[in-house]
Every structure is written in C-alpha cells, then in structure tokens.
Amino acid sequence: MPFANFFANFTILDYVSSIIDILVVWYFIYKLFMIVRGTKAVQLINGIFVILIFRTLSQVLGLHTLQWLMEQVIRWGVLAIIIIFQPEIRRALEQLGRGKIFTRIRQKEEEKHEHLIDSIVKASDYMAKRRIGALISIAQETGMNDYIETGIALNAKVSSELLINTFIPNTPLHDGAVIIHQDEIKAAACYLPLSENPFISKELGTRHRAAIGVSEVTDSVTIVISEETGGVSVAKNGELHHDLSQEELRNLLKSVLLKEEEQQATSALWSKWVKRNG
Known part of the structure; x- marks a missing residue:
C-alpha cells in the first residue's frame, strides 16, 4: 500500500500548507492573466499554447522533424520573450517593487467607472440645457439581457458624444432607452417596463415611469432627462430622485458605481428631494 503509507506520513500542517500553496499559486496565475489581459502579451500566450499543441502532436504522431523544430523554439523561446518584452517585464518588476502590481486591476476598474461617470454627466448636462429627452440605464448585478434584446445592438465604448448623438430628436435610435x-x-432604443405604482405623480411622463419600472425589477440605476423641463432624474430601487444638479448626479453615480457609502448618499438625496417637494 504505497499510497496509504505516503498519505500516512502527512500531518494536518502538511495538508494546510499544501492548500495554501495551491491557493497562492492560483491567485498569482489569476492576477498574471488579469494584468496581461488587453495587452499584446495575450497574443504571446496564445502563440505559446499553439507551440505546445504542435509539440505534443508531433511527439504522438512521430513527426520527428516538426518535433525537433518545436523543441528548438521552446528552448530559445524564453530568451526571445525576455528580449521582446523587456519593457513590460521591467514595468512589472517596478510595480512589484512599489507594491502596486496587485492593485492595478482595481485601478483599471475605477478608471473605467470614472470614465463612465464623466461621460454620463457631460452628456446629461449637454442634453438637459437643450431639453433633449434621454433614458440611460446602467446594469448592475441583475442581468438586463431581456431588455437589451428589445433594442438595437451597439456594443460600443461609452462616450458622451455617442450618448448625445443617440438621443438627438428625429433620429432612428432616440426613442427608448x-x-x-x-x-x-x-443597445439603444430599448423598451423598459413601465411602473404600475399608483402613487407616482401624474406629471411624470413615460420615460420616468420606465425608469422607475426597471428599477423595481432590477438593481440598475437609470438616468432620465425630461424634454419638457430639462430636469435630470435618477431612478434606483423603485425611488426617483429628480431635479438633480450636475454635482448631485456625479455624486449619486459615484455612490452606486464606486460603492462609496451608497446608503448615506442616497438617503441624503432623498431627504433633499422630500424637503424640496414638501
């Protein structure tokens, strides 16, 4: 029973050390893939996998010339990688020395959210001043594929210019969300479910009812711009916060997207709305 004797020599500490060792290695590999994602190193990794596949196939099928060629590529490939990717390797080592290599992913996510917030605030300010009606819904954890399929697929990077152009009146995509x-x-020109809440003010139009409706069935945050008044509103968790200034809109989006004291910021805005509308 060689396996039984092998495992019999293991102590609890050995098991714990092995588990920690595996978790640390997997975490390092995960972070490594996240760092190289979106860079030219991805193509390098794909190329390495192709070479390994050819190396295995040549060995199995007895293709000796191809096998020798792949072995030479693998043998000298490490040196080639160091030479080709010297700037990237140097940058990674510098980040490691500054202790920033594992915070890079979070920084990228925050930069994306900041760009998203800036684009929406800029577009909202432009459209509000010109009373261009708009309905912008930001998906969170709850999927919104059912509503995305009702519109026209865009799959485009967010920009204030694109948002503004989408809602210009008398264009194919300006109706809907x-x-x-x-x-x-x-997607654009999407249909959102209208709220059936009987307590909603009769003064609110279809866009506002759609914003409240989708916020009742998902955890999305939806921005509405009224074409009658130019007022900017935000629907979240079935509640509508309207007549927001540019700074209030930015802070509310930050509280949701950047998770900065969401409940406190939302409550403060809600209290301000209640006082304003008495």
Missing part, C-alpha cells in the same frame, strides 16, 4: 453594462453601450 440606452442600456450600459460595464463600460459598453450594449
């Missing part, structure tokens, strides 16, 4: 997921505009 724009749905954003992460940093992409997934």
